[in-house]
Amino acid sequence: MSNLLLIVEDDEALRKMLTAHLNADGFQTIQARDGSEAVALWKEKRPDLVILDIMLPGKSGFEVLREIRSHDSTPVIMLTARVEEIDKLLGLEMGADDYITKPFSPRELSARIKAVLRRTTNLAEKPGLNLGNLNIDILRFEASVKDEIMPLTTTEFKILLMLVESPGQVFTRLQILERVYGDIYEGYERTIDTHINNLRRKMENFPQINLSIKTVYKVGYKLVEEKDGN
Secondary structure, three states: OOOEEEEEOOOHHHHHHHHHHHHHOOOEEEEEOOHHHHHHHHHHHOOOEEEEEOOOOOOOHHHHHHHHHOOOOOOEEEEEOOOOHHHHHHHHHOOOOEEEEOOOOHHHHHHHHHHHHHHHHHHHOOOEEEEOOEEEEOOOOEEEEOOEEEOOOHHHHHHHHHHHHOOOOOEEHHHHHHHHHOOOOOOOOOHHHHHHHHHHHHHHOOHHHOEEEEEEOOOEEEEEEOOOOO
């Protein structure tokens, strides 16, 4: 069965063009003209992916994304005419899976959709991971230790998941950026350092997991299991 996409765009001409192209590409689509309609349709239809414009009447795209992420991890690709990099980083930090700036070609959007669906489908096929006392619930985007939830941002969760999947493996900043944001955003490698430091502080509040993130000088980061007593 083809994937169901929710297209949220207030520009009627663009909305119709995207609908026609994506339907021709084998997707099913539903459409919303503003943020409130988008949230209502998302709750009712539970689409496989949301294409979400930032500049909307009423609720902004950021507000819609925040509401979706408060419930689950439905994949979201943000659309915007803005060029400010802070908007891109804000959307990704809030949990968007990808970001595309207008103008763009429908073919590029289709390629991004398929890439995001591949990544998220692979995650859904392994809904949970455990390492020591740490439990990762991929479908809920939650990490917990003995039923106590670790308060992580979406970005911190994605980084932790990547490290838990391959304990001991060293990842560069660019590898982490590509995994977390779905593409390589050169020039933002150092933002990963901030996320890693925040993640470390939160993990330190759960010493019973016996895990720590180590810096590998001039290379990147890896997750290691600490021996008792260290």
